[in-house]
Amino acid sequence: MLIQAIYAAARQVLSPGLRSILWKSLALTAALLVLVWIALTRLFSYFLQNHTISADYPMLDGFASFLAGAGLIVALIYLLPAVSAIVAGYFLDDVAEVVERSDFPADPPGRALPVGRAILYGLRFAGLSLLVNLVALLVFFIPGVNISVFFIANAYLLGREYFELAAGRFRAPEEAAQMRVANRGTVFAGGFIVAGLVLVPIVNLVMPIFGVALMVHLHKRLEARGPSRNGAARMEIDSSPLP
Template structure:
């Protein structure tokens, strides 16, 4: 069931029907990452200026700038799931409409989430993801735990977010939560796929569209034969 959903999403993510949405999603993701990068760089620059390391310890100053580049890159990796959450909330309905129309034409179409609600969903999960990944970032220098903590935390968060966004087009919030708990193992496994995708440079930029398409398929398979309210 999950494997079928993964392959279906992989086939569709670069299809003509989703290509325009994919490029827009990548553009928004990159724009948000650039904004985060500029913000972090500015904060680090202010810190170095206020502490005036160059005047007293020029070697430490140079080393600090070297670590800043690497450190900011690592920080962006840990922040990517939160950025993905915002982008997914913005584009999920567009992706879902394409997938539902193409692959499930006989089924009643889902109801698009109100724009404000979709964005709030994304921001809510982005905030939770940011908090969890900041904790995971603190474990970065502990071998054997750092990647594991990042992977497990994001498998749960991404699986939960994308499933709730996809299922929310058909079910009230309380039923969405019930379905997620009922199929928590499958939802977690789907989240693990997305968490693994986030770890792959460049390819991780397709996470919002791929994740939305995959979870639409998975939700359809999990609820086949059950009437949505």
């Protein structure tokens, strides 16, 4: 199921139906990253100008500037999931409509999220992603642990938020959350794939479009499996008394 969803989402990212949305997504992602880069560089420049190590050792100041530049790149990588969250929330309905219309034409189309809920989802997604990655950044200098924390945290977060965004077009937020919990392993694996794209240069720019398309396919495939698509039926069976 997951392999089929990954293949279908990858195929659709460059399809004619999503091409215009892809270019808009790339432009918005690049613009947000540039704004973040400018803000971070100015912050570091201000810090270095007001905290000069020593006028007698200009080489140390140069080394500090080099470390600051490298730190900016690392910070940008950790901030990319938060930026992608904003982009994904903005283009969610456009991408989902194309995927549903092209790959699931016989199914009823989903409902576009109300503007208020879409904005709330996007802000919540970006805020959670920023918080999680700031925590992950604290263990950056611990070998082995840093990459593991980054992937696990983002796999969970990206899988959860992208799936609930896609499922929210067809069901109430509570039902979308129940469905995710009932299929937590599949959703986490999908989130792991999306999180892996963050570290691939250039490819990570299409991650928001791919993430939405992937979770639309996962939601549709999990829904087609029947009662296991939500936790209510399962919980009812498990809690029923023995004869």
